[in-house]
Amino acid sequence: xxxxxxxxxxxxxxxxxxxxxxxxxxxxxxxxxxxxxxxxxxxxxxxxxxxxxxxxxxxxxxxxxxxxxxxxxxxxxxxxxxxxxxxxxxxxxxxxxxxxxxxxxxxxxx
Numbered sequence: 001x002x003x004x005x006x007x008x009x010x011x012x013x014x015x016x017x018x019x020x021x022x023x024x025x026x027x028x029x030x031x032x033x034x035x036x037x038x039x040x041x042x043x044x045x046x047x048x049x050x051x052x053x054x055x056x057x058x059x060x061x062x063x064x065x066x067x068x069x070x071x072x073x074x075x076x077x078x079x080x081x082x083x084x085x086x087x088x089x090x091x092x093x094x095x096x097x098x099x100x101x102x103x104x105x106x107x108x109x110x
């Protein structure tokens with residue numbers, strides 16, 4: 001939220017984002033809650049440069065793979081499905097990163 005606040009400044013949209021993010025953070029550490037938290041983080045990595053930059057410090061290869069290959073393919077269908085299956089998103093992203101690293105996935109990567 002600090003990164004987002006720096007990027008967009010104080011506004012009603014930021015207040016709403018804080019409210020929703022806190023709802024996710026406050027979820028119980030159940031299978032569903034953890035999947036929702038991980039899916040929210042993946043969405044943030046997809047959308048927010050500051051979040052990617054923050055994580056790139058510890059694992060730049062993974063962040064680059066997520067940014068250029070995995071998340072552009074997975075996040076649009078997750079959003080189109082109203083984010084109803086965070087567990088499926090997390091499993092798909094993990095599978096693509098772990099089992100098929102570097103595969104172009106039909107997106108013309110070099």
